[in-house]
Amino acid sequence: MNLKVVGLIFFGILPIVVLTIFSGPIGQDQLYHQFADQNQYFGIPNFWNVISNIPFLLVFGYGLWEFKRSSQSLSWIVFLIGIALVGPGSAYYHWDPRDASLVWDRLPMTIGFMGLTSFILTQVFQLRWEKQLVLILLLLGVYSILHWINYDDLRIYAWVQFAPIVLVIYCAIFFPSPILKPGLLMGAVGFYSLAKIVEHSDKEIFQITEVMSGHALKHPLAAVAVLFLIQTNRLEKL
Numbered sequence: 001m002n003l004k005v006v007g008l009i010f011f012g013i014l015p016i017v018v019l020t021i022f023s024g025p026i027g028q029d030q031l032y033h034q035f036a037d038q039n040q041y042f043g044i045p046n047f048w049n050v051i052s053n054i055p056f057l058l059v060f061g062y063g064l065w066e067f068k069r070s071s072q073s074l075s076w077i078v079f080l081i082g083i084a085l086v087g088p089g090s091a092y093y094h095w096d097p098r099d100a101s102l103v104w105d106r107l108p109m110t111i112g113f114m115g116l117t118s119f120i121l122t123q124v125f126q127l128r129w130e131k132q133l134v135l136i137l138l139l140l141g142v143y144s145i146l147h148w149i150n151y152d153d154l155r156i157y158a159w160v161q162f163a164p165i166v167l168v169i170y171c172a173i174f175f176p177s178p179i180l181k182p183g184l185l186m187g188a189v190g191f192y193s194l195a196k197i198v199e200h201s202d203k204e205i206f207q208i209t210e211v212m213s214g215h216a217l218k219h220p221l222a223a224v225a226v227l228f229l230i231q232t233n234r235l236e237k238l
Contacts, residue, residue, distance in 0.1 A: 017159065025153040033097035036206035037213035049094035049095060049217040055223035063230045075119035075134045076233060082112025083226055090219065103145060105231035110141030110160050116229065117164045124175045158171035181232050188228035 012118060041047040060083045067080070085108035093105035114137035123129045144156040172185035198214040198221065205214035 022153065025151070026155050026158065027152045028099060028102075028154060030099075032101075033099075035097065035213060035215050036203040039217060044095070046094045046097065048212050049219075050091045052216040053087045053094070055220045056083060056090070056226070059181045059226045059230065060087070060224045062227065064066065064232050068231060070236055071123065073119060073122060074130055075115050075122055078115030078134055079112055079119060079229075080115075081224045082108050082110075082115050084108075086112060099149075101163040103149065105156065106148075107145050108143070110157070111138065112137050112226075113160055113164045117167060118175040119210060119233075120164075120167055120171055120180065121180055123177065124171055149166065155231075162229075179233055184228050184232040188225045188232070191221050191225035191228065195219075195225065 035046065038046055039048070043049055060080065063080050064110055064160040072089055089104045093101040095101070115134065116136050118130065121127060121133065127133060140156075141160050144160045147156050148154050168185050168189055171180055171191075172182040176182045184207040195218045198212060199218040200214070202214035205217065206212070
C-alpha cells in the first residue's frame with residue numbers, strides 16, 4: 001500500500017475514529033439555539049441568521065453555471081445538491097431554532113460533506129466504484145443524523161463534518177493534481193475555519209457590531225469556502 005495512503009489512514013482518519021469511539025457521548029447543548037442576535041425585521045424572526053444563507057444559493061447557482069467545465073462525477077453532483085439544500089435548510093432552522101428544525105440544517109451539510117469526500121477519494125485514488133462509495137458515505141451521513149436524534153450523541157456527526165476537512169488538508173499537501181489544486185483547497189479550509197471561529201464568537205461579535213452576530217457571518221464565510229471548492233474542480237477552457 002502506498003505510504004501516503006497509510007499516512008492518510010493513520011494520521012488523518014484514524015485519530016478521529018478513535019476519538020469518536022472512545023470519547024463519551026456528545027449531547028446537543030440546548031443553549032446552542034440561543035443566538036445572540038434574535039432581532040426580527042420585515043416579519044422575519046432572527047432576520048440576519050435567516051437572510052445570511054442567501055450566499056449559499058448564489059454559490060450553488062455559480063456551481064451550476066460552471067458545471068460544464070467541471071469534473072461531472074456523481075460525487076460532485078451530490079456535493080452540489082447538498083449545497084443547494086444548505087441554504088433553505090439553514091434558513092428554516094434559524095427561522096425557528098430547535099432540535100426538530102436543526103435536523104434540516106444538518107442533513108444537507110452531511111450530503112455536501114459526503115459528496116465532497118467521495119469526490120476527493122475518487123479523484124486521488126482513481127476509484128472505479130464511485131457509485132458504491134458515494135452511496136455508502138451518504139448512508140453514513142444520514143445515519144449520523146439519525147444517531148443524534150435517537151441517542152442525543154453527536155460523535156458520528158462530528159466525524160462526518162471534520163473527517164472531510166482532514167482529508168482536504170492531507171490531499172492538498174500530498175496529492176496535488178490539476179483538479180485538486182492545493183492553493184484553492186487550503187483557501188476553502190481557511191475560510192471554513194474562519195466561519196467556525198466567528199460561529200463560536202457569536203455573542204462577542206454581536207456586542208461589537210450591534211448589527212450582525214458571529215453566526216450570521218459564518219454563513220457567507222462558509223459559502224466562500226464552497227466557492228473555493230467549486231473553483232478547485234473547475235477545468236480550464238479548451
